Structures are given as C-alpha cells and as structure tokens.
Amino acid sequence: SLGFEPADEIENVNSKNRKLFETLNNITFYSNSPIYKNFLDNAGGIGVINLIPGEDTVARYTIPLYRIVSEDKILYLPSLSLAVALFGDTSQKIEFKNNSWIIGNRQIPINDGKLLVNWHGKKGTYKNISIADVILSDALEKNKIQNANLFNEIKPEFFKDKIVVIGQTSSGTDIHPTAMEMVYPGPEIIATLIDNYLNDADLTNPKRRKFITEAPFWSNVLTVMLFCTAIGYFIMRTKSIFSGIILFLLMLVFFILLSVVIFAHPSIRISINMVYPVVFAVLTAIGLYVYKFYTESQSKKVIEGLFGKFVSPQVLNKLLENPDSFSVKNQRKNMSVLFSDIRGFTTLSEAINPDELVSQLNEYLSAMVDIVLKYGGTFDKFIGDAVMAFYGDPLPMENHAKNAVLTAIEMQKKLVELNKKWAEEGKPELKIGVGINTGEMVVGYMGSEQIVDYTVIGDNVNLASRLESLTKEYKAGIIISESTYNEVYNEINAEYVDEVKVKGKNIAVKIYKVN
Secondary structure, eight states, X not given: OOOOOOHHHHHTOOTTTOOOOTTOBOOOOOTTSOOOHHXXXXXXXXXXXXXXXXXXXXXXXXXXXXXXXXXXXXXXXXXXXXXXXXXXXXXXXXEEETTEEEETTEEEEOBTTBEEOOOOSSTTSSOOOOHHHHHHHHHHHTTSOOOOTTSOOOOGGGGTTOOOXXXXXXXXXXXXXXXXXXXXXXXXXXXXXXXXXXXXXXTTOTTOOOOOEEOOHHHHHXXXXXXXXXXXXXXXXXXXXXXXXXXXHHHHHHHHHHHHHHHHOTTTOEEOOOHHHHHHHHHHHHHHHHHHHHHHHHHHHHXXXXXXXXXXXXXXXXXXXXGGGSOSSOEEEEEEEEEEEETTHHHHHHHXXXXXXXXXXXXXXXXXXXXXXXXXXXXXXXXXXXXXEEESOSSOOTTHHHHHHHHHXXXXXXXXXXXXXXXXXXXXXXXXXXXXEEEEEEEEEEEOSSOEEEEEESHHHHHHHHHHHHHHHTTOSEEEEHHHHHHHTTTSOEEEXXXXXXXXXSSOEEEEEEO
C-alpha cells in the first residue's frame, strides 16, 4: 500500500541496501538534505518531484512511484503529482497488469518504471497567478491597502475546490526543456501530471485523453527496414539524380507527417521513433548514390572504351547519358551492315612507295570513317583496306537501312573529291565497291580471353560481304540486297540488277544497284 515512514527512518537509508525492484525506481536521499519530522507532521503528504531528462536533456518522462529498501523495511514514495491525485486515499493496493500500474479505477501505463507525460498543451495551458496578486488581494480585502488598480485582484472564491501548485517560474528558476516547449515552467509540469493521474488515468472519465503508447523496439526496427527498403528501391529505379533526391525528400516528409498523425490522433496516440528511421534513410540514400555514381562511372568508362573511337560523338554522348540503354549481353537485332573495299589494292600496293601508300590509305580511311559516324553508324573494323560498319546498335535506329545507303553514296562522292586532289599531287586514283544488307544478326562481344571485339556476325553479315565482292562483277559502285531495297526504295534511286546465288546461301538473292 502507499505509505510513508517517519523522516528519521528515511534519513538512515544506506545506499548499499537500496536496489531496484521490478518496475519501480530507486531514489537517493543525501545526509545533508534530510526530510525533517516537523515538516512531515504538518504536511498532508509528501511526494518526489524528480524530472527524468533524456539524452538530449529534454524531459519527457516522470516516475510515478519509487521503492526504497532500507535494512528490513520497504518504503514507497509516490511522485508529488501522484500523491496529490491520491490525496486522502493512500491505502489503495497497487497491481501491475498489462504494463500498467492499476490503482483503484486508475490505469497508469508504465515503461521501465516511467510514464510518458501526456502533455495537454504549451505553457499557459493551466492558469498562472502571481503570488503578489494573491497577497495584495488579501491586503485589499482586509482594508490594508486601498488602490486595486496596480494589480489583478483575485477573489478567495477563485481557489475553491481547486488544486493549487505553488512554485517559482521566473527566469533561471524552475524552468525545464520539455517535449512540448524548450522553456516550460516546473509548476505547470506538476499540474500536467496531476491532470494525467486525475483525469487521463481514470477509466471512468468519459473525457479522458488516451495516454501515448511508445512503439515497441521490434516495430521500430521493422519501420527502419521497410522505410530504407522503399527508399532504396525507388532510388535505384530513378535514373535522374535530381528526381531521386526530390522523391527521397517527399518520402521523408511523408514519413514524418504520418508519424505525427499517428502520434497526435486521439484514437491512436502511438509514438514512433523518428530519429533512427530518418538517420538510416539518409545513410541509405547517401550509400546508394555513392554506389550508383561508382557503377555508372565504371559503366561509362566501359562504354567510352568500347565506342569512343567507333561511334559519333552524338551517339557516344547519348550512351553516356543513359548507360542502361546499352546491354553487355549478346543480342539478335534487325540491323544493316556495310562493307567497303578498294578495287585492285594489291596491285596498287606493289606499284608505289610504302610510305606514300600508307599516307594515302590513311587519308582515305579517315574520310570513310567520318562519313560512317556522320550517319550514326558504328565503325566495326578495318579489314586490310576494307571498312566494316553496322547501323542500329548500340542505340536503336529506325532508318538504319537508309542511313547505310546514304553512307555508301557519300563515300563514292567523297572518293571523287579525293581522286581529284590526289591527281594534282601525282598520286594514283582509287575505286571502291560497297555492299549493304539488312536483316537479323547477332551483335555483342566476340573474341578470345585476351582480345575482345564488339561486332556483328551471322548469315546476313556474310551476305553483305558477298555483295561487296559482286560490285566487281557487275561494275557497280554500290550493291544492296532485296531486304535493304525494300526499306529504301521510296527514298533511294536504285535499279534491279540480277538474282544471284551467293556463297553460303541456297536460295538466290535479288540484288540492286544504287545510282
């Protein structure tokens, strides 16, 4: 039961014999601050006013009841607010049930011996009256003073049937940082707690405010895991860093608002730890962005190493802007492939000086590759004096057949210009044949463990090479297959040449000459 021992018994409590039992907390009394017997004889009751500051020095909890073990005696001391709420009825039994202290018809939720204060508002929620106004009002009533204009008159009836908490609220005295305000008067904290025990804890009170329940540890862990997982998922799915940051901030604000609603809603009143989810969410976001930055930079290095010299700067920039558009896996795709070869190059190489030959060949190949890149083609490789290029990869290209044919046409025109220049320089003229085919082919990494190339293979690639060889037989500058012709006949001037059976093909292929 709630009982109080004489002051001399409390003064002699030995700290070595004092211990914590169950959900009750110890309290320390020092020899130089005794509770005098004269004070106890003239007081209706005593209570503890200790505040429980958190790690951030903010007071959020109170201890309703303390247990002291002194030699063979057990002393129970209530907090001042509980002592006031139970004043005149301190003989009630206390039970511990469902994480709550049950005292009569009152249920006080306890967590590790502490009660989370049920704040009713900011400072000023409970009326504050200056002690000077009380003294001067009393003097006025007894006709000791005459002028009542200098203070607020307080009638004695105002205090009837009320609980009055007396304390200091001036700056630097009984002021504490709380979860409600950083500057909160101590007497109002006591008043709030008395209200908690009298009204909020009274199960028979229809207007009682529900106490705040702290979310259990496992639910906070689950919240952190789910929140971080959701943030991780959306960050990894969002391609733009700016969009990802905006989405992260929106999710963070949503979580905070949801936590506030769950905390403030009168029928829920659950306190969710917001610090750990927010901290871990920020760390998750930072970690994922570092990971994405690293992987994307590595991916860009790979792409730049593969295509830096084989595609146009425009295509390369698009690949670097969106590395996900490029797949490292081998694929079957509908594309166009171009082969260009110099006629009679072997004979030519035997007739002129090697240095002059290489110089002229380099000038020619540079011009041809520039044209390939101009039309969005991917330069594949040099095969001796031949040029191989394909269209439709690494970036998709709807008009790859047309671009391949336009490349071949401009190659022939550029060669005319180069031949005029070389004639003036006394160099031999060159002639080329170009073969183009469109169809399904395999594109991807090919080669050995030491040397790897990104190229195209398949029957349709071989057919393009065969068509390039047929340009000699049909004395044509450009020959395209039927599949390429079907893609460009409305835009390119081409005429039917023949139906031939090329090496590696059992079925004859229609070929067309581009004029």
